[in-house]
Structures are given as C-alpha cells and as structure tokens.
Amino acid sequence: MSSSNKTVSRLTLFKIPSESDQQKLLDIYRSMPSKAKKDGKPYIRSVVAGPSYEDARNQGYTVAVVSTFDSLEDFKYYDTQCEAHNELKAFAKTVHQGNMMVFFENAL
Numbered sequence: 773m774s775s776s777n778k779t780v781s782r783l784t785l786f787k788i789p790s791e792s793d794q795q796k797l798l799d800i801y802r803s804m805p806s807k808a809k810k811d812g813k814p815y816i817r818s819v820v821a822g823p824s825y826e827d828a829r830n831q832g833y834t835v836a837v838v839s840t841f842d843s844l845e846d847f848k849y850y851d852t853q854c855e856a857h858n859e860l861k862a863f864a865k866t867v868h869q870g871n872m873m874v875f876f877e878n879a880l
Contacts, residue, residue, distance in 0.1 A: 787870035808856040
C-alpha cells in the first residue's frame with residue numbers, strides 16, 4: 773500500500789434535536805475544508821456530513837460527520853489548534869445533547 777492511502781479519518785456523531793441547529797452545524801462543516809488553514813493553506817482532505825436517517829440503531833445521534841486528513845499530524849492540529857474547528861466546537865457545545873468521536877488510519 774502506498775503512503776498516500778494512509779489517511780486519517782475522524783468520525784463525529786452529534787445528538788442535536790433541533791433541525792435548524794443541525795442545519796447551522798452542517799453549514800459550518802460545509803465551509804471547513806476551505807476555511808480551516810494550517811500554515812496559511814487548507815489542509816483538510818475532505819468532509820462529508822449529513823443528518824442521520826431515522827433508525828433505532830442511530831441511538832439518538834442526528835448528525836454524522838467524516839473528516840479526512842492526510843496525516844495524524846494534520847488530525848492533531850485540527851483537534852487542538854485549528855481556529856476554524858474551535859469556532860465549530862464553540863457552536864456545537866451550545867446545541868448538542870451528546871457527541872462521540874473516533875479517529876482511525878485507513879487500513880484498506
């Protein structure tokens with residue numbers, strides 16, 4: 773496997789009851805790949821996000837997000853230092869009633 777496939781993905785789930793707050797969060801995520809900068813340049817490879825379908829298995833999580841980074845270093849920067857992500861977190865904290873996050877390196 774080439775090293776270019778060793779991306780790191782972050783899966784985040786939110787419990788946000790208000791559909792308008794869900795949409796606001798998705799709007800913030802929509803701009804994240806271009807707004808988030810590291811060394812003055814965009815560094816997030818991709819973001820896919822959307823409201824979850826009604827299903828007993830979703831355990832109340834209403835929004836799912838997968839953010840992909842080229843390296844663990846980029847993920848760690850996003851997680852701890854990125855100003856755009858800090859703004860997103862500040863909003864999410866005011867509207868969610870639970871969240872969960874895992875991150876992993878692509879093994880395929």
